[in-house]
Amino acid sequence: MTSKVEWLRRTLLATSLAFFVTDPVLAESPVLPDTVPAEFKVTDFLLDNGMEVVVIPDHRAPIVTQMVWYKIGSADETPGKSGIAHFFEHLMFKATAHHAAGEFDRAVSDIGGSNNAFTSYDYTAFHETVAPSALELMMSFEADRMRNLILTDEVIKTERDVILEERRSRIDNNPQAVLDEEVDATLWQNQPYRIPVIGWMQEMEQLNRTDATAFYNTYYRPNNAVLIVAGDIEPDTVRALAEKTYGKVARGPDLPPRVRPVEPEQNTRRTVTLSDARVSVPNFSTQWVVPSYHTAKPGEAEALDLLAEILGGGNRSRLYQALVVKQGIASNAGAYFQGTMLDDTNFTVYGAPRGDAKLADIEAAVDAEVALIASDGVTPGELEKAKDRYVRSMVFARDKQDSMANIYGATLATGGNVQDVQQWPDRIRKVTPGEVKAVAARYLVLARATTGYLLPQQQAGN
Amino acid sequence: MMYMREAAKAPYLLPQGEKVRSRVAVPLATLFLSVLFLILPALAARAMEIQSVTSSKGITAWLVEDYSVPVVSIRFVFGGGSTQDPPGKEGVANLMTGLFDEGAGPLDSEAFQIKLDDAGAEMSFEESRDGIYGSMRMLAEQRDEAFDLLRLAVNEPRFDQPPIDRIRAQVLSGIIANENDPDTVAQNRWARAVYGDHPYSRSDQGTRQSIAAITQDDLRALHKAVFARGGLHVAVVGAIDAETLKKKLDMVFGDLPQSQALAPVADIEPKLAQHVEVNYDLPQTSLQLAWPGVKRNAADFFPAVLMNEILGGGTFTSRLFQEVREKRGLAYSVNSSLVNQDHADALIVTTGTRSDRAAETLGIVRDVAKRLAEEGPTEAELAATKKYLIGAYAINNLDSSNSIAATLVELQLDDLGIDYMQRRAGYINAVTLDQVKAAAKKLLTAEPTIMVVGPPLAGAGKG
Numbered sequence: 073m074t075s076k077v078e079w080l081r082r083t084l085l086a087t088s089l090a091f092f093v094t095d096p097v098l099a100e101s102p103v104l105p106d107t108v109p110a111e112f113k114v115t116d117f118l119l120d121n122g123m124e125v126v127v128i129p130d131h132r133a134p135i136v137t138q139m140v141w142y143k144i145g146s147a148d149e150t151p152g153k154s155g156i157a158h159f160f161e162h163l164m165f166k167a168t169a170h171h172a173a174g175e176f177d178r179a180v181s182d183i184g185g186s187n188n189a190f191t192s193y194d195y196t197a198f199h200e201t202v203a204p205s206a207l208e209l210m211m212s213f214e215a216d217r218m219r220n221l222i223l224t225d226e227v228i229k230t231e232r233d234v235i236l237e238e239r240r241s242r243i244d245n246n247p248q249a250v251l252d253e254e255v256d257a258t259l260w261q262n263q264p265y266r267i268p269v270i271g272w273m274q275e276m277e278q279l280n281r282t283d284a285t286a287f288y289n290t291y292y293r294p295n296n297a298v299l300i301v302a303g304d305i306e307p308d309t310v311r312a313l314a315e316k317t318y319g320k321v322a323r324g325p326d327l328p329p330r331v332r333p334v335e336p337e338q339n340t341r342r343t344v345t346l347s348d349a350r351v352s353v354p355n356f357s358t359q360w361v362v363p364s365y366h367t368a369k370p371g372e373a374e375a376l377d378l379l380a381e382i383l384g385g386g387n388r389s390r391l392y393q394a395l396v397v398k399q400g401i402a403s404n405a406g407a408y409f410q411g412t413m414l415d416d417t418n419f420t421v422y423g424a425p426r427g428d429a430k431l432a433d434i435e436a437a438v439d440a441e442v443a444l445i446a447s448d449g450v451t452p453g454e455l456e457k458a459k460d461r462y463v464r465s466m467v468f469a470r471d472k473q474d475s476m477a478n479i480y481g482a483t484l485a486t487g488g489n490v491q492d493v494q495q496w497p498d499r500i501r502k503v504t505p506g507e508v509k510a511v512a513a514r515y516l517v518l519a520r521a522t523t524g525y526l527l528p529q530q531q532a533g534n
Numbered sequence: 535m536m537y538m539r540e541a542a543k544a545p546y547l548l549p550q551g552e553k554v555r556s557r558v559a560v561p562l563a564t565l566f567l568s569v570l571f572l573i574l575p576a577l578a579a580r581a582m583e584i585q586s587v588t589s590s591k592g593i594t595a596w597l598v599e600d601y602s603v604p605v606v607s608i609r610f611v612f613g614g615g616s617t618q619d620p621p622g623k624e625g626v627a628n629l630m631t632g633l634f635d636e637g638a639g640p641l642d643s644e645a646f647q648i649k650l651d652d653a654g655a656e657m658s659f660e661e662s663r664d665g666i667y668g669s670m671r672m673l674a675e676q677r678d679e680a681f682d683l684l685r686l687a688v689n690e691p692r693f694d695q696p697p698i699d700r701i702r703a704q705v706l707s708g709i710i711a712n713e714n715d716p717d718t719v720a721q722n723r724w725a726r727a728v729y730g731d732h733p734y735s736r737s738d739q740g741t742r743q744s745i746a747a748i749t750q751d752d753l754r755a756l757h758k759a760v761f762a763r764g765g766l767h768v769a770v771v772g773a774i775d776a777e778t779l780k781k782k783l784d785m786v787f788g789d790l791p792q793s794q795a796l797a798p799v800a801d802i803e804p805k806l807a808q809h810v811e812v813n814y815d816l817p818q819t820s821l822q823l824a825w826p827g828v829k830r831n832a833a834d835f836f837p838a839v840l841m842n843e844i845l846g847g848g849t850f851t852s853r854l855f856q857e858v859r860e861k862r863g864l865a866y867s868v869n870s871s872l873v874n875q876d877h878a879d880a881l882i883v884t885t886g887t888r889s890d891r892a893a894e895t896l897g898i899v900r901d902v903a904k905r906l907a908e909e910g911p912t913e914a915e916l917a918a919t920k921k922y923l924i925g926a927y928a929i930n931n932l933d934s935s936n937s938i939a940a941t942l943v944e945l946q947l948d949d950l951g952i953d954y955m956q957r958r959a960g961y962i963n964a965v966t967l968d969q970v971k972a973a974a975k976k977l978l979t980a981e982p983t984i985m986v987v988g989p990p991l992a993g994a995g996k997g
Contacts, residue, residue, distance in 0.1 A: 132602050135929060165850070174851060174860070181849040182918050184925015201929050233863025240818035241866050241886045245716075350814075353711035388651055397643075400700060403707035426707040457651060464654045464673060471603045472934040528714075 112470070114480070115307040116490045119314060121323040122295030126490060127310045128302040128476050136207050136303030137474050139199040140214050141481040143298070144291040146271070147193040147264035147332060147415070155271020156287050158191040159235050159279050164198060165189075166227050168220040173227075176213045185210075193265055194414040195485035201474070204304050211317035218292050218321055228281050236277065239270050247348035248526055255344050255524035259359050262333045263415055293324030298484045302477040332415060335361055342522040349529040353403070354431040355424035358438070358523040362515045364413040366487040373411045374499050375507040376419060376515070380409035381458040382450050382508070383441065384421060388457070390445065391421065395437050401429035405438055414486045419515060431525070442516050449509030463497045582932070584942065584952055589780040591788035595768035596942045596952060597779055600935070604674040606772035607935040608684070609943050611668075613765035614796040615661040617733040618756060623748050625740020626756050627666060629702060631659040633753065634668070636697035638686035643697050646683070655680035657687065663734055664876040665947070666760055671936060674773035685786045688761065693753045702745055709739055720812040720820070720987040727810050728824060728983055732802045734878055758795070763787060765794040769942030771935040801877045807981035811990065819892035819988030820884070823899065825977050827872055827879030830948050836961050837973040838872060843919045844911045844970075845903065846870030846883055848926070851918070853902050858885060864895045881977050889988045896984070896991070907978035910971030924959045
């Protein structure tokens with residue numbers, strides 16, 4: 073049973089398939105006696121056409137993962153064209169001037185490789201895991217589709233039906249996802265994170281070849297891309313292969329800086345409620361706008377990460393211990409912070425009642441813990457424990473090739489660099505109890521919070 | 535929030551045909567019986583060495599020794615999972631797995647969890663229908679503390695009343711929360727339709743009534759019946775040598791009773807040719823179809839695995855993916871899988887499709903299956919699928935210490951032998967086109983059980 077923490081997390085985060093990238097967990101540890109061995113040293117360089125390259129050697133298995141991250145996500149979309157970034161990710165698997173539709177997929181499966189792609193607010197990434205001997209072939213396919221895609225109306229129509237089905241499956245069939253979407257649209261009044269990555273249904277239905285072509289020509293350029301290669305390969309080899317493949321793609325026009333609308337000051341308490349017959353146990357989540365690693369003043373995002381861990385990061389956290397263990401009123405309660413974002417991000421607390429407890433009791437108890445940490449701060453002991461957990465999770469992360477690739481990719485696509493990842497444990501170590509208290513007091517103010525309630529049908533109007 | 539090109543939807547049934555998932559490690563000198571082989575015949579070859587280590591008290595573990603990351607992962611299973619829940623006490627196994635970090639030996643819940651956190655280790659237990667699994671991942675430098683806590687959890691779980699009540703209340707909350715959830719309701723209907731009164735038809739979590747009835751004695755009894763050396767399989771990966779591991783094995787498992795006391799569980803053929811409709815007003819209809827499966831140790835297992843892969847396996851080139859999604863845009867996700875459990879086997883197809891075209895989608899899924907049954911795959915499809923299955927094994931099953939350990943436990947459970955990975959490509963390459971055709975005919979000509987979750991399915995009954 074993984075249910076204790078995971079169950080409610082799944083319930084609350086039903087729409088977020090893959091949170092792995094936002095886990096702020098990985099880099100080298102300066103405190104552990106084993107420093108990262110030389111063969112794991114990360115190398116980064118730039119191709120002449122502006123494409124960034126990061127190589128993460130890992131020679132334990134004859135496997136290599138390449139990921140191409142484009143610095144384009146749903147938050148970069150033109151108003152009225154929501155969903156185009158994700159739709160375009162799907163279209164990248166269609167025919168090119170040199171390869172028929174499905175040829176790339178077949179080339180991957182013929183060698184027992186795996187491939188896929190994903191889209192988020194700030195980036196879109198494509199990846200393949202194969203034997204090192206096939207890396208050049210993968211790079212040539214990936215470089216080819218960066219510029220040579222052929223889009224027909226027929227292809228657009230069929231694939232658009234697929235993304236509409238994806239939306240129904242992820243959002244429309246799921247009351248928690250429907251609520252989460254509208255909570256986001258309420259928390260964010262101006263910043264594009266208010267729009268769902270998958271898009272609004274009526275806008276998705278209208279996406280067309282003209283939109284797709286314009287999007288492709290603007291963003292799918294080597295100077296807007298980061299190549300991450302992790303696995304059984306040497307940096308010199310990666311450089312030679314990358315120059316031979318991606319290096320042949322002409323540099324595109326310079327992209328304008330990613331300056332998006334930002335949030336005005338929030339002066340209200342906002343609530344969003346969904347009652348649905350499919351819901352039997354209510355839950356709530358409260359969110360605040362907070363800085364991300366990219367927008368924060370030095371040390372603030374690290375302090376927010378530690379605040380989330382101490383307040384609600386697992387079954388040793390304050391919320392879990394107070395509400396689930398000691399008071400016995402909640403089936404779960406916790407907090408999280410999504411720091412790896414280009415613009416300001418959100419800090420969230422959540423909970424659900426158990427037994428006879430009422431949702432209002434849970435919410436009041438969560439609010440009380442938040443208020444306590446903002447007024448009295450954290451103890452040096454609990455802060456050290458939280459730091460230890462983060463730093464050691466990085467050691468565990470080195471055990472999995474693609475988790476390191478994801479960390480570097482997400483960081484570089486959201487305005488960070490290789491050093492930011494590597495120095496992260498150092499920066500975590502430097503955070504003081506006073507800094508954690510300060511971010512709690514500054515940001516977790518109830519009068520400027522947005523709360524979503526998921527309620528059973530009979531509680532409608534309560 | 536992140537959207538992928540395709541994410542496999544969790545099917546209602548459990549593990550995949552070859553139920554392994556997972557990375558490779560670099561070999562070191564070995565002292566014991568060990569098998570050296572190339573795990574990636576299709577890839578540039580490097581050897582992963584699996585040692586069979588037996589402690590002085592007779593506990594055997596498969597070990598992959600690797601020092602490139604200072605981490606040790608252990609995974610183990612005791613045969614006999616939620617099928618061992620006594621009638622009326624459904625949910626005991628699940629509840630028990632929530633209690634191993636809630637107090638053991640001299641340590642109460644709080645003291646145990648603080649020590650575990652101090653030790654920098656992650657411990658988890660979970661049950662399946664056929665087994666209770668435990669895992670621990672630890673930093674090499676703190677492995678002594680971690681193994682000591684694992685010893686306590688395995689041998690002396692306290693099952694104190696306050697944690698029992700608390701975890702039970704959490705499970706109950708989960709049961710209630712899902713009572714009106716269409717997928718959960720449908721899953722329960724499906725299990726009853728396909729498995730009747732067999733233990734496989736019961737919910738792992740239990741019911742409101744059954745979990746209320748569980749006592750400390752029930753937990754103790756289940757622990758005693760299941761946690762014995764006779765039903766144990768262990769795999770260890772990482773920074774530990776065989777001699778050290780032997781001592782740890784004795785410490786953690788050496789004092790358990792010799793034999794398990796399991797209630798017998800009958801084999802069952804999933805009941806086919808049924809039509810189950812679970813009607814909700816939903817924009818997307820879920821479809822699930824069950825055909826007969828094939829046993830893991832059957833002669834036609836690999837022909838069936840290849841056939842399933844061609845039908846709707848893990849690639850973007852499968853027939854179902856092409857016909858349902860690529861050509862017609864009817865679904866985001868469509869998959870088939872061979873499910874092997876200890877007492878039942880099935881081939882399951884799942885998809886989700888817009889409700890007003892669900893009948894059309896169902897027709898296409900059935901048509902694809904029918905055509906494969908009648909005509910079989912092409913030589914080219916078979917050749918490509920063989921290459922995929924051979925190459926994909928390492929990437930899918932051996933990509934971290936945890937996944938290697940999980941794979942090695944499953945290989946032991948299936949009694950496939952320590953050199954299985956070396957032999958596997960040979961089994962796949964030996965399969966002929968006629969054998970795959972025969973497997974397709976045997977499995978896919980049966981009338982499947984079909985479940986529809988969504989609005990009533992217009993114009994498509996049993997076909």
